[in-house]
Amino acid sequence: MHTPDDALVSAAQHGDTRAFDALVRQHNRAVVHVVLSIVGSEQDALDVAQEAFIRAYRKLHTFRFESAFVTWVTRIAINEALSVQKRRRWRHRLRLEQWQEAQTEDTTRFLWTAPTPDRGMLGDEFRRAYARAMAALSDRERAVFILKHTHEYKLREIAGLLGCAEGTVKNYLFRATRKLRRALADYRDHARVH
Amino acid sequence: MRESTEHHLILYVANELDADARAAAEALIAADPEARAFVDDLQTMQQPAALPQRVADQLPALEARVAHTLRTASVADPPWRAWLWPENTAGRIWAMRLALAVVLLTAGFVLGRQGGAPLMPEAGVAPEALLAQAPQAGAGYFDGISDIHVDPLTGQVEVRYQTVAERVVRGSPADPAITALLEGALLDANNPAGRLNALRTLVSTAAHTPAPDAQIVDALRMVLTEEPNDGLRLQALRALGLLHSGHTFEAPAKATVIEVMLNDANSALRIEALQLLTQNAAGTADLTPYLEAATADTNAFIQRSAERLLDRLPETIPNR
Secondary structure (H helix, E strand, O other), X not given: OOOOOHHHHHHHHOOOHHHHHHHHHHHHHHHHHHHHHHHOOHHHHHHHHHHHHHHHHHOHHHOOOOOOHHHHHHHHHHHHHHHXXXXXXXXXXXXXXXXXXXXXXXXXXXXXXXXXXXXXXXXXXXXXXXXXXXXXOOHHHHHHHHHHHOOOOOXXXXXXXXXXXXXXXXXXXXXXXXXXXXXXXXXHHHHHHO | OOHHHHHHHHHHHOOOXXXXXXXXXXHHHHHOHHHHHHHHHHHHHOOOOOOOHHHHOOHHHHHHHHHHHHHHOOOOOOOOHHHHOOXXXXXXXXXHHHHHHHHHHHHHHHHHHHOOOOOOOOOOOOHHHHHHOOOOOOOOOOOXXXXXXXXXXXXXXXXXXXXXXXXXXXXXXXXXXXXXXXXXXXXOOOOHHHHHHHHHHHHHHHHHOOOOXXXXXXXXXXXXXXXXXXXXXXXXXXXXXXXXXXXXXXXXXXXXXXHHHHHOOOHHHHHHHHHHXXXXXXXXXXXXXXXXXXXXXXXXXXXXXXXXXXXXXXXXXXXX
């Protein structure tokens, strides 16, 4: 598989840091966006993305051009984001609901800023309910739903990014969809009336 | 709507169907208003969340930080690093074992010359001493559970785990060291066999456990929320139920079971959760809204069970 990044990656593999700068510039938006959907906090997302790019540079000699560079670096960033979330839980030993509360606060802040279809008077309320419902999903359910519907990855690609089977990804998608649909049932009915 | 139809339509909206399956979905949507409404709902939920502007504004600073790190720190691995700290996990474990062996040999040599006590425990060391070495989560080097065995006659649990060498801890299921190891096994994302083994142990020893341990209950809740494997989640539900025999669910555990009953994609798990809730909190009025929601489940068995349970509740609820 050949991509426009290949020349830059080759140059970076031979120690050209400017080539790697160009790769970072080209793909940091996509990487930060994916990470933000997993960790919720904007500052954490920027830190995780930075760590992922540095780690990618460190491992660049192992890159074999079997996938696009952006897919490879996104996979590193997702793994880093998921382990950050896991370390948080272990470190703080929080009860699940306290942890979810903290998540809701962070993730909500990100999702409130997202543009949503105009629902008139119900818009803000719907956005908040949507953000709360998203925050209540597990990390992997949320990651799968957002990678699918916001970043438009195929399920097969998401399975590669998360390092699990395609069937497992489907299961996450079904669970996430079911939970979101149930959580938004009241607002959906209002939206139809309006 | 049947569960398989729901899944078919979810994949349709996700643009993951081949041409034939897509045509079948479109025919269904055209013919069935319920399917049409379902697809409308799914499309409403696909929020195109753009990257917030204040994050986008920080991207140049991110680029600068990465560039600065690449140029100032020795980011690239020096050639000797691969020898001392290999890329793969197995290699790293061997490197750590080697390093520890060198430290132990050196310390043993020094202490031996000073006439100090031997470093390694003698054979037949007291179980209490081993229990004291049970790993605390996140502390020290701990390389996972290798085996868990339950003695069916005594109800005693034996857990083998890896540090630099294999260790064994034996005790009752309520023993703090055993509980800590089982919790560790349940939360070990990289060891599904260990998770299964810990769940089976909890199921088979629940009768010997006087009261549910809060840490184990939290770990089971985590399994129910995060575990991708339906079979393991089903075992977690059963373990949660058995551990609560004769005890009422605390609110967090109850909330997790309700969440499974209402939202799990697998109907077997929803059925198990419904039965668990009604056994544990039968006759309690606060289950009513959840049972009412369950009457709209896609699974006919769940619908009928929830309706039957609601019919038994009027004595405790004046408004029904």
